[in-house]
Amino acid sequence: MSLPQAFYDRPTLEVARDLLGKVLVHRSRGATTSGTIVEVEAYIGESDPACHAAAGPTRRNALMYGPPGVAYVYLNYGIHYLVNVVTEATGSPAAVLIRALEPLEGLDAMRRRRGRLVKERDAAPGNGRLCIEDRGLRPGRVAWGPRIGIRVGTAQPWRGWVEGHRAVSGVRLDRTP
């Protein structure tokens, strides 16, 4: 069952916490892939220096200012596509980055895509192609700590993950500022 928009129309940290244990589903013509969310990061508002909205509205981050429940995908380092979900009301730029999944369905398709450079710019045209579902799974114990891979905004413990889960990104050592 797909999550209602109201799920995302809440404080970002609450949405981030509640996304753990939910299932991210992608349905394409040939294959359905899905995975349980086990690691997330919150990026909250223009006052968050690590948030893309920190410098005010631009063409790129316009989605974050829009209505909640929208997928915000961005290419970083010219290599990786990062998936976010926009949270909070229109005009309030915030999102939750989905950092790690435990594969559930379509593992073969995932492996196949890994070979080629994945360019899924058409990830979400149409209802249900890309969505987050509640399948009644309960996450384990949730831990919170500083976000990873950023040079600013590391003071906030806005990264949440399922403690001890093998699919969670490896712990990075601190990057000296």
Place this chain on the structure above:
DNA sequence: AGAATGATCCTCT
């Protein structure tokens, strides 16, 4: 028009 930047990951030393 050209340069700088970055919410990453892998490999090598």
Place this chain on the structure above:
DNA sequence: GAGGATCATTCTC
């Protein structure tokens, strides 16, 4: 611990 791959977006001139 350092550096490369690789490119959309934004900033600077």
